[in-house]
Structures are given as C-alpha cells and as structure tokens.
Amino acid sequence: MRATIIHGRHDVRLEEVADPSIVADTDAIVRVVRSCVCGSDLHRYRGTISIDRPKPIGHEFVGVVEEAGREVKNVKPGDFVIAPFYICCGTCVNCRSGWTVNCLNVGWWGGGSDGNNSENAGQAEIVRVPQADGTLFVVDGGMPAEELLPGLLSLSDVMCTGHHAAVSAGVKQGSTVAVVGDGAVGLCGIIAAKRLGASRIVAMSRHADRQELAVEFGATDIIAERGEEGIAKLKALFSGIGPDAVLECVGSQESMDQALASARPGGQVGFVGVPAGGSIIAVRTLFDSNVGVRGGVATVRDYIGELLPDVLNETIQPGKVFTEAMPLDQVAEAYAAMDERRTIKAMLIP
Amino acid sequence: MRATIIHGRHDVRLEEVADPSIVADTDAIVRVVRSCVCGSDLHRYRGTISIDRPKPIGHEFVGVVEEAGREVKNVKPGDFVIAPFYICCGTCVNCRSGWTVNCLNVGWWGGGSDGNNSENAGQAEIVRVPQADGTLFVVDGGMPAEELLPGLLSLSDVMCTGHHAAVSAGVKQGSTVAVVGDGAVGLCGIIAAKRLGASRIVAMSRHADRQELAVEFGATDIIAERGEEGIAKLKALFSGIGPDAVLECVGSQESMDQALASARPGGQVGFVGVPAGGSIIAVRTLFDSNVGVRGGVATVRDYIGELLPDVLNETIQPGKVFTEAMPLDQVAEAYAAMDERRTIKAMLIP
Structure with a gap:
C-alpha cells in the first residue's frame, strides 16, 4: 500500500510500504476513505518540531473496517468508522470518566508498534488500528453519502x-x-x-x-x-x-x-x-x-457521538473547512498549499 | 477614635486618630463591632510587601451604621452590616454581572481618601465607608446574638x-x-x-x-x-x-x-x-x-447573600476559624500570634 512518510523539513513523500495486518487480537485493519493534513502536522513539516527518522504521518481519517481481531467486539468488517487523532482503550478510569485523550493506555498514529501505538498513520491507504474497540467510532448504516465525508472526517479532530x-x-x-x-x-x-x-x-x-x-x-x-x-x-x-x-x-x-x-x-x-x-x-x-x-488536547473520541447527528443532518457543516480535496499522491502539494496558506485545510482521497 | 496603624515590619500600633465623618453623600459611617487579622495582612507585617508610609490596616469587619450620607438608600443608622474586604459601587457592568470585586470603581480600606478608597481601615473603632449602597450588606434584624458574630465576620472575607x-x-x-x-x-x-x-x-x-x-x-x-x-x-x-x-x-x-x-x-x-x-x-x-x-481575588460581596442563611442557622460554622478573640488594644499581640502560628486567626473586639 501507499503511505505518506515525512523525511524532514519540507519533505513528505508518498511511498510504497508493506500492507499492515492484525498484530494483536484487539486490532482492526481500516481502509482509509478520506484523510487530511492538520495544522499540527506543519510543525514537523516546517522543522519547528524535529524528527529523528523518517516516519508515517497523518492522524485524521475515516474509513471502512476490512478485518477485526478476535477480541474486537464493537466493530466489524464493512463498518464505516471515524478514527480520533489518538488511540484509546475505552476501559481505563480516564476513558470511563470522559477523558479518552488522557487514556492510561493512550497511543498515537505513526508512533511505532509497541501495542498502544500504530506504526501506520492516517495519510495512507490502510491503517492498523490498535485497541479498536476503544478507538473507533462506528457510523451506523455503512458507507455514507460522499458529500457527508468531509464533515465526518472533521470529527476525527478539527x-x-x-x-x-x-x-x-x-x-x-x-x-x-x-x-x-x-x-x-x-x-x-x-x-x-x-x-x-x-x-x-x-x-x-x-x-x-x-x-x-x-x-x-x-x-x-x-x-x-x-x-x-x-x-x-x-x-x-x-x-x-x-x-x-x-x-x-x-x-x-x-x-x-x-x-x-x-x-x-x-x-x-x-x-x-x-x-x-x-x-x-x-x-x-x-x-x-x-x-x-x-x-488542552481535545478529547475527541468523547465528543463524536454528540456532534455526529448535527453533521449527518447538516445542521453544522464543518466539512467546509476543507477548502481543497486532492488525490493522496498529491500529498506533498497539500502540505505546501497549507504551509503557504493557499488553502485552509486539504483533504486527501486515497 | 482608636485605629491600628502599621508602621513597618513587626510594628503595628493602636493609635488615637480623628473620628471619621461623612465626606461624600454616598458615604456611611460604621462603628466596628468585630474585626480581625487576615493572612494577607501578614505580608506587610513580615515585610514581604513593603509600605511607603504608616497606614491604617484591616479589611474585614462587621458593625453598626451610625450615619448615612444623603444619597445612601440601602443602609440606615442602626443597621448591622457586613463589609467585604473591598469597596464597590454596585452599579457598574462588572458589579451587575456578579463580579463586584472587579468593580470599575473598586476601592480599598486604608487606601486613601480619593472617593473610592477609605482612609480608614477595619482594625479600628469607626470606619468611613465610601459607596455605602454598593459595599455594605445589611443583616436583617439589627444587632445579632453575640455567638453569631464570628460567623458573620467570616463573611467579610475568609x-x-x-x-x-x-x-x-x-x-x-x-x-x-x-x-x-x-x-x-x-x-x-x-x-x-x-x-x-x-x-x-x-x-x-x-x-x-x-x-x-x-x-x-x-x-x-x-x-x-x-x-x-x-x-x-x-x-x-x-x-x-x-x-x-x-x-x-x-x-x-x-x-x-x-x-x-x-x-x-x-x-x-x-x-x-x-x-x-x-x-x-x-x-x-x-x-x-x-x-x-x-x-483569584474573591468576589465576596456577591457571595454574602448565599452564605448568610447557613451562617445564621449555624449549618456552617466558619466562625470557628477564629481561634482567639482579643480586645482591639491587643492588636499587636494578635499579629504576633498569627505570625508565629500560635493561633489560626485572631478576632478583635473594639
């Protein structure tokens, strides 16, 4: 599959990498339907935050579940899901009290493969999602209408x-x-x-x-x-x-x-x-x-349920912040356009 | 009358000064029934906040109104009143929105005689109260039972x-x-x-x-x-x-x-x-x-009404923080006892 790798300042590349597969029984594999570039990605793109090695990047995506590990209960193949910008267990005391972003087992996209983190990130075609039950939010009814995708994607972070x-x-x-x-x-x-x-x-x-x-x-x-x-x-x-x-x-x-x-x-x-x-x-x-x-860092996973109905019925239209949509292979241009403020936020279509 | 004057580090004295009198038509004159020493008074007593000249001190007191200026509507001679640790107009936009401590015409006890401030302070026998309508809280029924005085005094600040x-x-x-x-x-x-x-x-x-x-x-x-x-x-x-x-x-x-x-x-x-x-x-x-x-600095005047019933019926007994009661002429000892942590808080009886 293809995934965006950041190599350094002003250097993001779409590269061919191995397809992810289930590692832990609590994992799910998600095929990305839409992802995007975040203002916070620009810190690494601009070099204001340095990276120690080339890394997969992107933490906002929606997609369809392709496979679920044996212990996964809440998501199943075919489900359309929203992934928050972090990975959370859904069961620790912080998750239970509505602060999933402060999950005691919190993990990050592109952060490695140590169980909580995923070595994959969102600006890619396929992502391994650890702690799938806690992390993923299922949107009922399968694949939504295309015009709703930007709004649903916005629920992953912005x-x-x-x-x-x-x-x-x-x-x-x-x-x-x-x-x-x-x-x-x-x-x-x-x-x-x-x-x-x-x-x-x-x-x-x-x-x-x-x-x-x-x-x-x-x-x-x-x-x-x-x-x-x-x-x-x-x-x-x-x-x-x-x-x-x-x-x-x-x-x-x-x-x-x-x-x-x-x-x-x-x-x-x-x-x-x-x-x-x-x-x-x-x-x-x-x-x-x-x-x-x-x-502070937004406890996104806890808010999706409250905001989703308003996005689905278009009472609110946060998808409009995506002022540009590009194919994934133009990811470098998406970064440049946001860096140079030629676009507010760029959506990527794998 | 007698008033406490702070002269410098570890130097407070009870001195004979002129009786205050009405200056502005919005003033009231209050005879102090109880006052006390505040932890924040100790900053000046210890010299951690320096003073530029000898000054009247004390910002917590309850008392009886002796005289009210011609424009004063809410308090009258004989009323028992609680004075918050600041002076407020009661009519500006901050006072009206429940933040009297951020009154646009805020004044301080012992802060001078410029209209908002009072040259008098609470550790004294008589105090001129500017902006009496906004500042003073009247306790219905005149002089309360003596055992209620510490609790009522606590509503002026602590x-x-x-x-x-x-x-x-x-x-x-x-x-x-x-x-x-x-x-x-x-x-x-x-x-x-x-x-x-x-x-x-x-x-x-x-x-x-x-x-x-x-x-x-x-x-x-x-x-x-x-x-x-x-x-x-x-x-x-x-x-x-x-x-x-x-x-x-x-x-x-x-x-x-x-x-x-x-x-x-x-x-x-x-x-x-x-x-x-x-x-x-x-x-x-x-x-x-x-x-x-x-x-931040507590908006005391706004809270008195809510807390007063619980003090009057003794559901709460904050007066117990006054672990000592002394005549006003022992004010120097009251400061020393609090400074040396021999007492939690000292009440002064004029």
Missing part, C-alpha cells in the same frame, strides 16, 4: 477540537464569544460556539477567505486588528469589559496573552492551540481578573 | 474566599476534592466544598490543631506529606489519577505546582492564595492534562 475550545471556555446559551485564530480549528470553534447558543461571536481574522467562512459559520463580527488594538476594539463591543468567553486556537504566547487580556473579569479562556515555545501564564494575571483558563 | 476557591474549582454534588493549605482560608474551603456536596474531601495539613478543625469542617481524609510524596498519597486515594477538584489556598509557586499535579485529567484547580513572588503556570502542563485553572 471539529471536535473547536468544540473542545468552546466547551473549555464555558460557552453556553447567550454567551458572548471571541475566537483568536482563524485557522480550521478557530473556524470550527465558531461553529461550536454558535451550536452551544452563543449570542454574539467575534472572529479575530485578517484573511478575507477566512472571514467569509467565519461569517458563514456564525461569526457576528470580525476584527482584523491584532494585539492591543484588537483587544481595544473587542472590549468596545462588550461594554468596555470584553466577552464572556475567548477561544484560543493558535498556541503562541502572543495568542494566549491576547485571549487572557480579552475576556471580561470572571470570564473564561478555552484553549486548544498546541503550545509552542514554552508559553506561560502569570498567576497574578488570572488572580486580578478572575479569568479562568481551561483546555 | 468564608467567602474559601467558597470562591470551591466554586472556582467547580465543586458540585459528588465531587472529590483536595485542599492545599490549612490556614483559615483552606479550612473555609473545606466548609464550602462540603456545603456544595463534595463526596470526599482531603485536607493537606501537617498541623494537629488544623487537622482537627479540618475534620470538624468536613474533611474525610488528611494527608500530612507535601510535594511528590503528598501527591502520590493523594492520587492513590482516587484510582491513581487524583480528585476532580483541588483548592489552592496558599499562593506560592510550590502550592500551585502541587495543585496542578494533583487534579485528575480534566479536573480543575480553584485558587485564591494571593500569588507571591511571580508564580507562573506552563501552558503545556495544562494542555497535556486538561486541568483547568480558575480563581
């Missing part, structure tokens, strides 16, 4: 991550919200905030194409300015004190500082941006403002 | 601050809780956690007298160990992952680190300790664990 930002920020009916970051995650954060009942949603965005999608997804206001100027414009919209909730969907020190300075006293920042470069928060900043901070 | 820690940590029916810090605030955090329905409350405490009070207030377990050893013992009580909520009631880097490392994945730290020495939080720590952080 839509659920936007939802995690909104939930972490405490967004509820009537909340006022600002979203820092206009990438695919920020845009899904807008969808999530609207879905949770936000009364006003401000997108902090400088790019025309993203502003347009932000408004389509539910943003009521756009602020293009950054830093102090952006914060001042935002506060002016909300009695001079700022919105109830701020979704931090970037991951830099600047974006976190902006989010903390934007929320009203007693408000809340929900963050999902992978922290780059050792970002910190001064406790005094939180103390004086009573602004809370919650978030 | 009980409401413990409650803020518990609310900020998201404590609700069935929550599992740990409390870091066994001072008066931590002990009130235990009362608050129990009141909010916590199913299990672990007090991290090394002092026998405080352990005893912790258990009386609702602690189900005591852990005397600190640091890694304490965290390991705590996690062992909760399936190896830690409790849902951790109340950080100290304010040091060590206590914040301990709290963050103690909560289960997806749990929450509620903090109220005044941050000393520039404490920080690494965003990565929150990201990996999905532990949230909320808290």
